[in-house]
Amino acid sequence: MSSFKEFMDEAKKLPDQALANSNISLSAIQSSLQSAVRVQLAPFFLTPFSCSQDKAEKFSEDVSNLVSDKAFISKFSDSIGEPLEDETEDEFVERSSKILRKMLYEKFGIKD
Numbered sequence: 001m002s003s004f005k006e007f008m009d010e011a012k013k014l015p016d017q018a019l020a021n022s023n024i025s026l027s028a029i030q031s032s033l034q035s036a037v038r039v040q041l042a043p044f045f046l047t048p049f050s051c052s053q054d055k056a057e058k059f060s061e062d063v064s065n066l067v068s069d070k071a072f073i074s075k076f077s078d079s080i081g082e083p084l085e086d087e088t089e090d091e092f093v094e095r096s097s098k099i100l101r102k103m104l105y106e107k108f109g110i111k112d
Contacts, residue, residue, distance in 0.1 A: 003077045003081075004073065004076060004077040004096075005073050005074050006077075008068070008073045008077075012068070059108075062108075063104065063108070066104070066107060067100075067104075072103070072107075075103070076099065076100060079099050079103070080092075080095065080096045080099055
């Protein structure tokens with residue numbers, strides 16, 4: 001596969017099957033993502049200005065749905081491109097993570 005978009009297209013065909021070179025499925029990743037977002041929001045439930053559990057649940061679902069949205073995937077795939085010459089796998093993942101985080105912050109109006 002030459003792009004992240006192509007990788008995601010293949011993963012979506014069999015969401016419960018383990019991804020290439022992995023032992024985890026796309027649906028498992030989405031569930032983990034929702035859980036991680038909920039954990040990140042947990043401190044806000046304990047403050048006087050806390051958001052409701054329903055809002056937190058909706059937000060985590062929105063994030064999970066967004067990262068599987070075709071237009072979002074295409075934009076992300078175009079943004080990261082292929083690994084750069086002399087870029088290690090770890091460096092590529094780190095660079096891609098930063099781009100994804102920036103895109104999510106922009107989409108949800110979160111300030112850095």
